[in-house]
Amino acid sequence: MNLEELELIARSVRQENAVYDYEVNVCMDLACASQGAEQLREALIATGDASDKKVLVRRTGCMGPCSSGPLVRVDPDEILYSHVKESHAEAIIQSLGSEPVPELQCDLNEHFDKQVRVVLENAGYIDPEKIDDYIARDGYKALMTALMEMTPYGVVHRITESGLRGRGGGGYPTGLKWGTVAKAGGDTKYVVCNGDEGDPGAFMDRSVMEGDPHRVIEGMAIAGYAVGASKGFIYVRAEYPVAVSRLTTAIREARRRGLLGNNLCGTTFNFDVEIRLGAGAFVCGEETALIASIEGKRGTPKPRPPYPAVNGLWGKPTLINNVETFANIPPIVRNGGKWFASMGSERSKGTKVFALTGKITNTGLVEVPMGIKLREIIEVIGGGVPGGHTFKAVQTGGPSGGCIPAEMLDLGVSYDALLNVGSIMGSGGMIVMDDTSCMVNVARFFVEFCMTESCGKCIPCRAGTAQMYRLLSRICEGSATMDDLSLLEDLCGTVKETSLCGLGMTAPNPVLSTLKYFRNEYIEHIVHKRCPAGVCNIQAPVEVLA
Amino acid sequence: MSKLKLATVWLDGCSGCHMSFLDMDERLLALAEHVEVVYSPIVDTKEFPDEVDIALVEGAVASVDDEKKIRKIRAHTKLLVAMGDCAVTGNVPSMRNPLGPEAILDRAYIENVSAQPQIPCVVVPQLLRIVRPIHEFVHVDVFLPGCPPSADTFHTALTALVTGQPLDIPALTRFGA
Amino acid sequence: MSENVEVKTLVIDGHEVSARRGQTILEVARENNIDIPTLCHLDGLSDVGACRMCLVEIAGNNKLLPACVATVSEGMQVTTSSERLQKHRRTILELLFAERNHVCSVCVANGHCELQSLAQDQGLTHVRLPYRNPDLHVDASHERFTLDHNRCILCTRCVRVCAEIEGAHVWDVMGRGINSMVITDLHEDWGSSSCTRCGKCVQVCPTGALFDKSKIGTSHPKYPDFLPYLNLMREAQ
Numbered sequence: 028m029n030l031e032e033l034e035l036i037a038r039s040v041r042q043e044n045a046v047y048d049y050e051v052n053v054c055m056d057l058a059c060a061s062q063g064a065e066q067l068r069e070a071l072i073a074t075g076d077a078s079d080k081k082v083l084v085r086r087t088g089c090m091g092p093c094s095s096g097p098l099v100r101v102d103p104d105e106i107l108y109s110h111v112k113e114s115h116a117e118a119i120i121q122s123l124g125s126e127p128v129p130e131l132q133c134d135l136n137e138h139f140d141k142q143v144r145v146v147l148e149n150a151g152y153i154d155p156e157k158i159d160d161y162i163a164r165d166g167y168k169a170l171m172t173a174l175m176e177m178t179p180y181g182v183v184h185r186i187t188e189s190g191l192r193g194r195g196g197g198g199y200p201t202g203l204k205w206g207t208v209a210k211a212g213g214d215t216k217y218v219v220c221n222g223d224e225g226d227p228g229a230f231m232d233r234s235v236m237e238g239d240p241h242r243v244i245e246g247m248a249i250a251g252y253a254v255g256a257s258k259g260f261i262y263v264r265a266e267y268p269v270a271v272s273r274l275t276t277a278i279r280e281a282r283r284r285g286l287l288g289n290n291l292c293g294t295t296f297n298f299d300v301e302i303r304l305g306a307g308a309f310v311c312g313e314e315t316a317l318i319a320s321i322e323g324k325r326g327t328p329k330p331r332p333p334y335p336a337v338n339g340l341w342g343k344p345t346l347i348n349n350v351e352t353f354a355n356i357p358p359i360v361r362n363g364g365k366w367f368a369s370m371g372s373e374r375s376k377g378t379k380v381f382a383l384t385g386k387i388t389n390t391g392l393v394e395v396p397m398g399i400k401l402r403e404i405i406e407v408i409g410g411g412v413p414g415g416h417t418f419k420a421v422q423t424g425g426p427s428g429g430c431i432p433a434e435m436l437d438l439g440v441s442y443d444a445l446l447n448v449g450s451i452m453g454s455g456g457m458i459v460m461d462d463t464s465c466m467v468n469v470a471r472f473f474v475e476f477c478m479t480e481s482c483g484k485c486i487p488c489r490a491g492t493a494q495m496y497r498l499l500s501r502i503c504e505g506s507a508t509m510d511d512l513s514l515l516e517d518l519c520g521t522v523k524e525t526s527l528c529g530l531g532m533t534a535p536n537p538v539l540s541t542l543k544y545f546r547n548e549y550i551e552h553i554v555h556k557r558c559p560a561g562v563c564n565i566q567a568p569v570e571v572l573a
Numbered sequence: 574m575s576k577l578k579l580a581t582v583w584l585d586g587c588s589g590c591h592m593s594f595l596d597m598d599e600r601l602l603a604l605a606e607h608v609e610v611v612y613s614p615i616v617d618t619k620e621f622p623d624e625v626d627i628a629l630v631e632g633a634v635a636s637v638d639d640e641k642k643i644r645k646i647r648a649h650t651k652l653l654v655a656m657g658d659c660a661v662t663g664n665v666p667s668m669r670n671p672l673g674p675e676a677i678l679d680r681a682y683i684e685n686v687s688a689q690p691q692i693p694c695v696v697v698p699q700l701l702r703i704v705r706p707i708h709e710f711v712h713v714d715v716f717l718p719g720c721p722p723s724a725d726t727f728h729t730a731l732t733a734l735v736t737g738q739p740l741d742i743p744a745l746t747r748f749g750a
Numbered sequence: 751m752s753e754n755v756e757v758k759t760l761v762i763d764g765h766e767v768s769a770r771r772g773q774t775i776l777e778v779a780r781e782n783n784i785d786i787p788t789l790c791h792l793d794g795l796s797d798v799g800a801c802r803m804c805l806v807e808i809a810g811n812n813k814l815l816p817a818c819v820a821t822v823s824e825g826m827q828v829t830t831s832s833e834r835l836q837k838h839r840r841t842i843l844e845l846l847f848a849e850r851n852h853v854c855s856v857c858v859a860n861g862h863c864e865l866q867s868l869a870q871d872q873g874l875t876h877v878r879l880p881y882r883n884p885d886l887h888v889d890a891s892h893e894r895f896t897l898d899h900n901r902c903i904l905c906t907r908c909v910r911v912c913a914e915i916e917g918a919h920v921w922d923v924m925g926r927g928i929n930s931m932v933i934t935d936l937h938e939d940w941g942s943s944s945c946t947r948c949g950k951c952v953q954v955c956p957t958g959a960l961f962d963k964s965k966i967g968t969s970h971p972k973y974p975d976f977l978p979y980l981n982l983m984r985e986a987q
Contacts (some may be wrong), residue, residue, distance in 0.1 A: 330799035483930030670883035720855035748868035749854020
């Protein structure tokens with residue numbers, strides 16, 4: 028395989044597609060599929076075949092606005108239909124070449140206009156099980172370019188120049204990490220893709236793995252070339268069976284096309300990828316725990332240093348990046364580091380995919396340039412809070428993140444800005460809360476999550492989260508005292524400062540941020556025994572044995 | 574100088590702390606120079622006095638009665654001392670907590686009783702579901718762990734308390750001492 | 751000792767000390783009679799950095815580092831005791847006491863327990879956190895030893911000594927978070943497990959969680975000091 032052959036494949040795909048006058052793309056991502064997108068697609072194919080029109084019906088990955096699903100986009104006119112049912116197939120096929128079906132058309136222009144799609148550039152445009160679809164949209168061109176025209180150092184330099192930072196949550200400069208692994212000694216190194224997405228309400232990585240799996244593989248292969256690794260592992264949680272099957276297909280197809288395996292592009296570079304399944308432990312998203320899990324051990328973290336970049340999988344230098352980070356690599360290599368760095372804010376470059384959930388009109392996946400105001404994401408792209416309720420807070424960063432109140436909506440989204448207000452970027456979960464949400468209850472929910480997901484290795488996380496949960500429960504039940512509150516704050520400090528890994532270190536964040544911005548809600552529960560949002564069921568405590 | 578009013582209280586414990594207190598022997602006489610015992614299982618007062626300077630509380634809070642008592646004691650005491658492990662940690666009385674009070678009452682009053690097995694419900698106070706140390710109910714000023722704290726510990730601690738000297742408790746005693 | 755030893759100098763609690771490259775802060779501190787409290791660490795076993803008692807402050811580093819695994823570097827300035835560290839250490843001990851049912855007064859290890867004496871050393875007179883009172887069982891199926899989960903602090907010394915020194919790997923950890931438990935084999939009774947009855951786990955257990963049945967009602971000191979000696983003799987062979 029080389030660039031010319033790649034171009035040949037791309038051209039033949041385009042020629043094949045040129046036969047069709049219309050392309051009907053059906054979103055087959057989980058949300059749409061669960062509402063009957065599969066039956067809809069079959070109906071569209073049957074109706075299309077029966078008509079005299081030349082129609083290509085294609086299944087695609089997530090198009091974004093999940094709450095409007097099932098979604099169908101008709102090309103070349105880019106007409107988006109929402110809430111499409113099987114029974115609408117007839118009308119859609121009939122409308123081709125004339126006026127669109129009015130009752131299915133949706134106005135999501137504002138939703139899309141503010142977005143910039145880099146990671147999701149192919150989402151909704153390719154069939155994730157067809158490697159040629161990916162190639163036709165410049166897929167694997169970056170890998171070819173890197174192998175044929177760049178030195179490994181050049182690739183690292185380009186990534187460094189782009190300013191890309193880890194999209195898994197930590198925001199560690201990707202170029203720096205690559206450079207460290209590249210410089211590490213030894214013949215054997217590994218590239219690991221962290222697809223153990225576990226934050227409640229987050230599904231960015233799943234969507235990328237399911238909708239555009241080759242992008243991840245290409246990113247990993249480029250990384251392998253840059254750091255000198257010939258083996259990659261994708262660690263996917265077993266709760267993502269579709270992602271696993273799409274990745275399996277993608278790896279097989281890539282091997283068949285000579286894009287994985289030995290002597291890629293006729294060079295001496297070998298690279299292959301294997302999938303490893305997680306068994307449902309959130310902590311395995313932590314890199315040292317993930318490594319232990321791949322090694323077949325109990326998934327518990329280890330103290331760092333030594334960092335995986337020096338001493339990782341089976342003691343070898345290991346590059347671990349998140350799915351979204353790898354997904355950013357091909358466009359950066361293709362378009363240059365400067366192109367990427369031109370997007371975003373001062374210290375946070377490029378775009379970020381967010382999974383917008385909670386009390387918001389347009390639930391779904393969005394990709395925005397860094398630096399965009401939270402207000403724009405929530406009010407414009409997200410369409411605001413539905414049902415006449417008022418916005419109260421937005422939680423970013425999943426269980427490790429914090430709640431950001433309404434007064435701070437004009438904050439520009441970046442790693443540092445979010446950290447400054449007591450939250451984190453995290454992997455990209457964004458949960459919107461309105462006046463019907465009790466912030467104490469929200470904090471308790473996230474602490475409960477961390478408590479049940481703690482691996483149990485270090486004491487502050489194992490026992491500390493359990494005690495935090497207990498104290499928060501007392502507050503929610505109305506049986507807490509002000510002493511309990513100060514004890515809770517004290518405990519948060521210890522858990523944050525002394526826990527072994529990120530899970531424990533960040534577990535107090537939801538409590539600390541809600542205490543910072545919504546302290547009055549805590550006081551209401553404790554002193555006046557009432558829940559302002561009406562969520563907590565406060566009753567007089569029954570202590571006596573009947 | 575008027576004497577400090579000292580009370581000693583016996584909640585859910587074995588009275589071992591009181592025994593150890595008495596083990597101070599002749600040193601009690603020296604202590605009596607400074608304090609007057611106004612309420613105790615070993616004196617005759619029936620009601621907890623209105624104004625007490627130092628209250629030594631033995632035992633955990635295990636029944637509704639204990640809870641009422643400790644709240645009252647707190648309200649009328651300047652310096653509340655949790656005396657011994659039961660008061661400080663719950664200790665042996667709290668070992669029933671994982672099982673729940675029903676299991677304990679059953680074992681004591683039904684399973685091992687041949688004549689008229691029945692769980693008492695009048696006169697004896699109702700048990701709380703969970704036995705807890707006293708600081709979970711009221712503010713405690715001094716914690717004196719030990720099962721029981723030794724007579725020497727009592728002597729050193731009480732002498733410091735009545736004379737206002739600094740007191741380093743961890744140097745004297747520990748849980749289970 | 752090899753001839754090419756790289757020596758580092760650093761400052762621990764104001765004392766200038768020297769160390770070999772690769773030594774941990776804990777090793778160097780103890781060589782210089784500077785006490786750092788530990789629970790999961792035991793000389794002769796691998797370190798896991800789990801109990802967080804040995805966390806120390808490093809000048810210029812916001813994060814606290816576990817002295818048992820953090821290695822020395824040139825010019826490092828270490829503080830092993832500060833108000834912040836002491837507060838954290840006490841809170842961690844409180845978390846342990848409240849986690850399971852530690853009743854010192856009736857424990858076979860009373861007076862010989864590392865948890866108990868650490869609490870005293872760190873000035874802990876009571877536990878502010880609510881006791882969890884979990885319902886845990888006691889495995890007395892072994893003919894010589896007993897496992898009492900009520901007193902286990904999950905330091906995993908037993909797991910490590912069994913795997914690393916005895917080579918049997920009978921012990922391991924089951925479950926997650928607050929529900930973690932040490933188990934023998936695949937959660938079989940200790941008595942019917944593949945235990946070699948060597949008793950090393952009992953000797954290294956810092957509390958009364960693992961004890962010798964013959965010591966019930968008597969004093970039960972533990973003797974874990976054989977480990978470094980055993981390692982030394984094995985290396986010599």
